[in-house]
Amino acid sequence: MAMFIRVDVDAGVVKKTAGLAKKLIEICPVKIFGPGADADSVEVVEDNVDECTLCDLCTKASPDGVKVVKLYEE
Amino acid sequence: MRFYESEAKQLLEKHGIGVPPRVVAKTPSEAEKAASELGGSVVLKAQVLFPGSDKAATTKTADNPAGAKAAAEELLGRKFGGHAARAVLVEKKLASAKVFCVRATYDGIAKKPALIASDLGGTDLDDLADEQPDHVKRRHLSALLPPSTYRSKELAKDLGLTGSALNRMTGVVHRLAGILLDYDLTVVEVNSLAMTEDGKLIALDCHMDMEIEGRARQGKILAELGVDESEARLPREPTEFDLAGAKIDHDDPRGVAGPIVEFGGNIGLVIGAGGGSLTTFDAVKKRGGDPANYAAIGGNPSVKKCQALTKLVLGKEGVEKIAVISNVVSNTRADLLARGVIKGVIELGLEPSEVITIFRAPGAWEADAFKILKKYGVEFCDRSVSISEAAKRAVEKIGR
Amino acid sequence: MSVLVHADFTFIVQGITGREALNFTRECLEYGSKIVGGVTPGKGGRDVYGVPVYDTVREITQSKKVDGSVITVPLAFAPDAAFEAIDAGIKNIVIITEGIPRRDAAQIVEYADLHEVRVIGPNCLGIIVPDVCRFGSLGGPAVDCRKAFKPGCVGVMSRSGGMTTEICNALTASGLGVSTAISVGGDPVIGSTYSDLMPLFEKDEDTKAVVIYSEPGGASEAQLALWAKENNSRLPIVAFVAGRFMDDMPGMSFGHAGTVVERKVDSPADKIKRMRAAGITVAEEIGDIPGLVKERIGA
Ligand code: SF4
Numbered sequence: 001m002a003m004f005i006r007v008d009v010d011a012g013v014v015k016k017t018a019g020l021a022k023k024l025i026e027i028c029p030v031k032i033f034g035p036g037a038d039a040d041s042v043e044v045v046e047d048n049v050d051e052c053t054l055c056d057l058c059t060k061a062s063p064d065g066v067k068v069v070k071l072y073e074e
Numbered sequence: 075m076r077f078y079e080s081e082a083k084q085l086l087e088k089h090g091i092g093v094p095p096r097v098v099a100k101t102p103s104e105a106e107k108a109a110s111e112l113g114g115s116v117v118l119k120a121q122v123l124f125p126g127s128d129k130a131a132t133t134k135t136a137d138n139p140a141g142a143k144a145a146a147e148e149l150l151g152r153k154f155g156g157h158a159a160r161a162v163l164v165e166k167k168l169a170s171a172k173v174f175c176v177r178a179t180y181d182g183i184a185k186k187p188a189l190i191a192s193d194l195g196g197t198d199l200d201d202l203a204d205e206q207p208d209h210v211k212r213r214h215l216s217a218l219l220p221p222s223t224y225r226s227k228e229l230a231k232d233l234g235l236t237g238s239a240l241n242r243m244t245g246v247v248h249r250l251a252g253i254l255l256d257y258d259l260t261v262v263e264v265n266s267l268a269m270t271e272d273g274k275l276i277a278l279d280c281h282m283d284m285e286i287e288g289r290a291r292q293g294k295i296l297a298e299l300g301v302d303e304s305e306a307r308l309p310r311e312p313t314e315f316d317l318a319g320a321k322i323d324h325d326d327p328r329g330v331a332g333p334i335v336e337f338g339g340n341i342g343l344v345i346g347a348g349g350g351s352l353t354t355f356d357a358v359k360k361r362g363g364d365p366a367n368y369a370a371i372g373g374n375p376s377v378k379k380c381q382a383l384t385k386l387v388l389g390k391e392g393v394e395k396i397a398v399i400s401n402v403v404s405n406t407r408a409d410l411l412a413r414g415v416i417k418g419v420i421e422l423g424l425e426p427s428e429v430i431t432i433f434r435a436p437g438a439w440e441a442d443a444f445k446i447l448k449k450y451g452v453e454f455c456d457r458s459v460s461i462s463e464a465a466k467r468a469v470e471k472i473g474r
Numbered sequence: 475m476s477v478l479v480h481a482d483f484t485f486i487v488q489g490i491t492g493r494e495a496l497n498f499t500r501e502c503l504e505y506g507s508k509i510v511g512g513v514t515p516g517k518g519g520r521d522v523y524g525v526p527v528y529d530t531v532r533e534i535t536q537s538k539k540v541d542g543s544v545i546t547v548p549l550a551f552a553p554d555a556a557f558e559a560i561d562a563g564i565k566n567i568v569i570i571t572e573g574i575p576r577r578d579a580a581q582i583v584e585y586a587d588l589h590e591v592r593v594i595g596p597n598c599l600g601i602i603v604p605d606v607c608r609f610g611s612l613g614g615p616a617v618d619c620r621k622a623f624k625p626g627c628v629g630v631m632s633r634s635g636g637m638t639t640e641i642c643n644a645l646t647a648s649g650l651g652v653s654t655a656i657s658v659g660g661d662p663v664i665g666s667t668y669s670d671l672m673p674l675f676e677k678d679e680d681t682k683a684v685v686i687y688s689e690p691g692g693a694s695e696a697q698l699a700l701w702a703k704e705n706n707s708r709l710p711i712v713a714f715v716a717g718r719f720m721d722d723m724p725g726m727s728f729g730h731a732g733t734v735v736e737r738k739v740d741s742p743a744d745k746i747k748r749m750r751a752a753g754i755t756v757a758e759e760i761g762d763i764p765g766l767v768k769e770r771i772g773a
Contacts, residue, residue, distance in 0.1 A: 004413045050377050072446045182692045185583045217580035288575040309725035349634020352717035352729045401640035404614030438614040460761040
């Protein structure tokens, strides 16, 4: 279980935005997004979430679809 | 990576340098048999890579096979610098008229391969250089061009040789230069290069070490000499703890962990790599601390790697607390390190605020690291606290 | 003034698309360095944070002034990358790559010498002149880098990249600051040793003292001691020697490839003795360094 980071994905936004799922999977340097049930969805790879480097590449790719939460700031 | 003398001589022989007739004996009776085959007096040498201060005791002579058996029994029955001999090298004892010393190595000041020789063989070349510098001669080689024979010739001339002795010495020195370069050695030295009555040059001993960085491309010769890939050939064979550390490093290529070496103390150390680890280790010892290990991390390791390493260090018998100390970090991220260390502690069912005595890794992403550490109640400090002050606090908490 | 680099210093990055190269390229740009190109074979035509990527070094040197190159390619390609930079006419090379066998390092340095090219490293992080130019990966992200390195009067040379930052941080905190800091590299054969670089600090008006960080292994401290004795330098030198515990562990290597005690001259005790005899002040703690420098320069 991730202890430091939570990554929230809005599945609806990802589905609606063409190519976003593929982009997220490609862009994350620590493989936090894995392929989902179909081509328009992603699954968060729980085991990798604490590796998040806070590089913002995912949130820049989709400000509405992805949120990266620092659990240690709550 | 050190070679046994028996292997080193095999390599010299392969390249046409004279070595005494010899046999590698694994048991006293093999040594007895070897002595009778070789005939006359023999020299017996315990094959130990790092005898330390017991070096002188590794060699014995015997005048007959029974004496050889007894000597081998002794050499195989004891330890040298903590290591048992893996075999005994039995050599025919040769009479020599004169003994030289030749070393081929790298000179970090000239940044070139270097040949160093003396006409006073059989003594420590570095001591000679300090005490009788006139008897130590040097030549540098090009690293780009194939070694020039003339440099070996000039060195032979400097040793006072002429005639066929000069030519023979030139040949030996030139071959040693080639061996150094071709096999990625850090050093090859024949400390006692004997000139026999009939003018032949024979290497009575040989010290040879291969650079770890070059080992990967020397597979062919290592196989020929029978050196197994798993043999570290270091002063101290790796313990299970060391090997577990190496495995963690190998399994996750992000960042480096290493070296990871086990010691006998009670303070677990997770310390910044390179010079930071040396400085921290010194600081802990200076404050009276007794480190349980040396675990250097750097190059921005992943959270998982820091986590695994923390578990290894803290999981060791007798280690109750750890200190996380690094120089000011540049590319290693303090926040990722904090995440990994805390995860490792919690996975062991321990309380980060209790077992992490101090966290001192200021620098890249420190603001996030501080938030994490604060949340888990871990004592941390910023760059205004020096490495030695951090070490002092850790030692005080753990007790000496 | 400064040593080796200056405000208009331009350089390229060989191996620019690698993981760590991407990082420090961005950091250098943020710091204000002038990176005029990058090279990764097969990736020509791309760009990295606005820096154009080429397949060969010559494509860049043909059209631009290039003062230096930072090499951070995988170790099997490092000698070739250095030869390429030298043949393209680049005069200052920083080699970050770690693990290069000494024979290869000696070849690079010899070829560089033949062409009057300065090599820093291998296994180093490069050079920084605070607030003026950063040539390599010293100091990390620009914000952190500015915290640790402020302009001042002390020249720094270190066999450890990380400890370069640690020492400069201490000098900065003390108010002395740093004139030029050079991470010289942790390998047994490096392009520039302390004594090779001392004359450059000697000529630099901004430098009033030099601090060195050293480790077990090699003769470069003995050589520096000899240099200090023979040159009657205007610069006081303060040295810190790490790894003193290694005197009890002959043959073992810790920290860097060049860090091993095999012979007398390798040992911290011998280094300290020689340096002290040459008038070099040896600090017991990193934290003592600024005070000792102040004493020596009468500040
Ligand atoms: S911030 Fe970066 S590392 Fe974190 S999930 Fe997004 S892309 Fe991955």
